[in-house]
Amino acid sequence: MSVLQRDPQDRVRVLDEDGTVVGEVPDIDDETLVEMYRYMRLARHFDTRAVSLQRQGRMGTYPPLSGQEGAQIGSAIALDEQDWMVPSYREHGASLLRGLPLKQTLLYWMGHEKGNEMPEGVNLFPPAVPIASQIPHATGAAWAKKLRGEDDTAVICYFGDGATSEGDFHEGLNFAGVFDTPNVFFCNNNQWAISVPRERQTASETLAQKATAYGIDGVQVDGMDPLAVYSVTKAALDKAKNPGEGEGRPTLIEAVQYRFGAHTTADDPTVYRDDEEVEKWKAKDPIPRLEAFLRETGRIDDEGVEAIEEDVKGRVADAIEAAESDPRPDPSEMFNHAYAERTPEIQAQYEEFEALREKFGDEGFLRE
Ligand SMILES: Cc1ncc(C[n+]2csc(CCOP(=O)(O)OP(=O)(O)O)c2C)c(N)n1
């Protein structure tokens, strides 16, 4: 029976908190398992450095991902080349795996328009900040694939627990159910929507069970267990492309996890949550969990871990260097990319801005 055919309350698990196997280990080759670990370490180190850059005034704002590496890397590594990814604003790790260089992510959060520019051939949408707005986009993209007969392609869409209270979530999933689109809706339930806790978000017992109302499969997974996340995502992607008799294509995955840090660098989580709660979740950290499994099964040793640490540090340092040495953008760039041609409103804003630049010079816009 498929891992997706289960009660939405029955959470899928493979590794226990200490890395002990408690479920069915997915069929992944040794090299990919080590890559999974490398990318999780890379995402964590990038995150630590990005928060530090922001604190030093070298970046505008930044939404941290620490704690969510298992969900991001475990799911993204299950995608095939031709699949599409539709992220929210926190998917730096998943986007990296899809092919977005870390430099681009840094540029985006430094306020550079170029951060939105996807490299050629990378099947990734730009980050979506308006909550849940990316969900109908993902449904539409998957519908387009279906109408074109591109049956080997699925679309994964990431969003948070808070997004499930938005109309766009309902519309996107309802449409996907009716039109049977090849979608994987991946909900990162990190327990908080800024300061709103999960229990104030919905009276539903789980977020996965919301799938039932749309006539699609809903599955809950331990989001801090990268192997369990891989299993459910892979099964959902396979089903989206090639459903069995009587199966629908779309799936809602609820990955239960926790963000260790602040919502963004503009948030102070100590005013709304206890240290005790944070410590409880830190004991479930996905990185030592996967490392323990890899060590226990002889796939990695001290030397391997050290080599990965060095590699990760080098890659992040190079990305920071590259982003900071990129020429500062012309401020008028911000009027260029929302539409192929400027709308009359945007044209008027552009002209007003240029007139102000003319009058005060660019220095007039810079903070002391
Ligand atoms: C439509 C909309 N309303 C409000 C906001 C402000 N806002 C930014 S993040 C956020 C919370 C989102 O929580 P969740 O969906 O759980 O995602 P998380 O940030 O926890 O990953 C809110 C309300 C927004 N960006 N868009």
Ligand SMILES: [Mg+2]
């Ligand atoms: Mg959340």
